Amino acid sequence: MITVAGDYCPLCGSELDRVVVEGRERRRCPGCDRVVWQNSKPVASVVVRDDEEVLLGRREVDPNRGLWGVPGGNLEHDEHPAAGVARELREETGVRVDPSDLRLFDVDHTTTEHRSVVGIRYVVDRAVTAGEPTGRDETSAARFAPPEWFRERGGISPWDRDLLAAVFDG
Structure with a gap:
């Protein structure tokens, strides 16, 4: 495989x-x-929401280097998606969450010329997380702000635009 x-x-x-x-x-x-x-490659991401604000990190790796994105990434072969996204959140932003506090929001499938990805999307309230966001590993910065703030300061990753619209408008 x-x-x-x-x-x-x-x-x-x-x-x-x-x-x-x-x-x-x-x-x-x-x-x-x-x-x-x-x-397909399984990936997971998490929208950490604080009322009308969201936690995003400025990506320092491709794809979408320099844009703001939802914390997430590749799952390990032996990792439950909720545990994997909790790990990615900690690695990318320093924010910690218990995987059992995550709520499954959506599962999607994206195909490009070279690969296909199954995206497992979670949502969690900031109140059940711990730690202050900071840029780490694959991010140069991480912070809570309204989605408009990120759009005005470099843009949001195309992978995450529809997800954020669904979370905030749905």
Whole structure:
């Protein structure tokens, strides 16, 4: 299983060919005789809300370097999404939350030319978090402010614009 299209078997290194399995063309290793499944990558993010303010971090990594974004990221293979997003929140902003306090808000699917992503979106009230936000790891700054403040000071990541609109308008 891989998240991007590959040309070689991740197990033995043989060049992959193509076969039809379950009605779809798939990559197959002629050396191992295994189908190399291509799967969506799971990511999780959390909107930490304080009335009409939200916690965003200024991204210091691609994609969307320099824009403000909701804390979140890749899940580890053995990690529940709520635990993973609590870890990402702490790593990116220094803010801590108990995963059991997170409320599932939405699950979405995005496909680009090279990969697809399943986004697991949570929401939590600032009152149940601990710590003051600060830029860390993949962010240069982190703060609470109304969404308009972030739009006026560099912009919001395209991945997060619709999410914030749904949280604040829905």
